[in-house]
Amino acid sequence: MAWADVSGPLAAGIAELAALPPVARRSDPQRAVAAAVHERCRAVRAAFMRDHGDDVHATLTEDGRLPMRLDALLDAAAVRFPGLVPDRAALAAERSAPQRAKEGWEVDQGIFAWGLLRSTRAGTAVITDMLRPTVTAERLLSEFRGADRLDLGTVTIERHGPAAHVTLANGAVLNAEDDSLVADLETAVDLALLDDRIAVGVLRGGVVSHPKHRGRRIFCAGINLTHLYEGKISFADFLLRRELGPLNKIMRGIETGSPAGLGDLGGRREKPWIAVVDGFAIGGGMQMLLVVDHVIADEGVYFSLPAVREGIVPGVANLRLSRRLGPRAARQVLLGGRRIDAAEDVARQICDQVVPAEAIDQAVDRAVDGLQSSAVVANRRMLHLSEEPLDRFRDYLAAFSIEQAQRLYHDDVLDTIERHWIKRNEAST
Structure with missing residues (x-):
């Protein structure tokens, strides 16, 4: 699966989501449509990163000659592979919304991180670059x-x-x-x-x-x-x-x-x-x-x-x-x-x-x-x-990237943090 085969379907999915109302104002049928679009696009992203994680990392880092922290990799990937991960504008829009009202683009960041970390070559490079002094x-x-x-x-x-x-x-x-x-x-x-x-x-x-x-x-x-x-x-x-x-x-x-x-x-x-x-x-x-x-x-x-x-x-x-x-x-x-x-x-x-x-x-x-x-x-x-061993840590972080990103948008998490927020505000009044 080459990037040329992926970019079109991803762009179409992003356009479908953009045509829907904001998350907080969607009807149940519209939520179902959005969930189906995300599922379809995330399957494409996961397949691409599974097959090309090393290639993506090599492209972004000039074959490893350019050390890059994870945030820089995500920014660069949004430009070089539009639709693979959210760009800064999408993340900024998410940042202004409560967790329950987000589109959930960070799940796609999780897929990207999984695709890099699961690879011995790319994953070890990511870990090494994240160990460099800030x-x-x-x-x-x-x-x-x-x-x-x-x-x-x-x-x-x-x-x-x-x-x-x-x-x-x-x-x-x-x-x-x-x-x-x-x-x-x-x-x-x-x-x-x-x-x-x-x-x-x-x-x-x-x-x-x-x-x-x-x-x-x-x-x-x-x-x-x-x-x-x-x-x-x-x-x-x-x-x-x-x-x-x-x-x-x-x-x-x-x-x-x-x-x-x-x-x-x-x-x-x-x-x-x-x-x-x-x-x-x-x-x-x-x-x-x-x-x-x-x-x-x-x-x-x-x-x-x-x-x-x-x-x-x-x-x-x-x-x-x-x-x-x-x-x-x-x-x-x-x-x-x-x-x-x-x-x-x-x-x-x-x-x-x-x-x-x-x-x-x-x-x-x-x-x-x-x-x-x-x-x-x-x-x-x-x-x-x-x-x-580093490989054990790397393998764990790869799986963690997917699991944790998805958990952030599960209803049980959203309900729990909403109860905490209500309780906190009641205590302060």
Whole structure:
């Protein structure tokens, strides 16, 4: 199936959708027509990407000579292969609409990402390019080295001796994750990895202003469901970026270019990471704990992955959690919504230390001291090669791209986030 055979049917499908009223004003018959058009066009896109994922990536990157992050690939594909993925105008229109009123073009981004990531060649290139430092971090590096502290907006980074303390600072929403936080977190992780003075990263939630927990430190409440309801959570810039960007960089380091003869590992710069959990680690917060090397928790904290209740897939937790908890307990958490309290024995598979609140800072200092050996980096690298080879991660992300993109538009998800939005607004009045 060549692109010439695909472009016409896709253009015709897009024209059919454009002739319909906006999603929120469609009748049931019109919704059925739209669903049929999407199904037909998505089958064409999936078939094309299945057969030509490598060719598409080679075309967009000049046979791999031009490193491109996923957002840049999507932008370039919209121009070079019109109709394969939504262009910026379509995405901007979607961005202004609540999740329920969107056309669902991000599903087509999911098909595109699946087509690249399922390929060893193209998928490995995408992962490698997403491990490169961001332009923002490279621009801010000298400023950080001079000030030893930067406020990035929803994340701060501060150097204390050999440690970079990266603090989530989205306090009005219990340090919940959104597009801005993911971007700021990636910048902070890059800065910690680029700065030669830093040996260890420390990830912690900051003091929150949310009325329920005002003045307390909270680690992370997971995805910002209000933003999801309002249509402000991006598939590419949030759901894929967090896995391929900041979380993968914490786990695997940043890509700086491989010196000749050293192979794939020669250009990686990585450092050990500590997470400090206050209050709770819900959803994406718990997912972060699965990529760090040492977890310190306050005595009263709990951990949970409520994604199944929300109707979505909890990032890469389905790949990683069984290694920590074992398959049965992992299913209880992932499929049954089990909450784990720090006092439970099973919590020791998630956190290394549970200490009183007043002892956390001392525990962090001791953990930083214990992780500074250069042998730590070599050994964590070999652990990751054993536990989660790159191809296993790549295969998972390929399937995740399709599953998560589709879940974002299922009725159960839309109903759940609408109930959350109503409840939140009732509480604020």
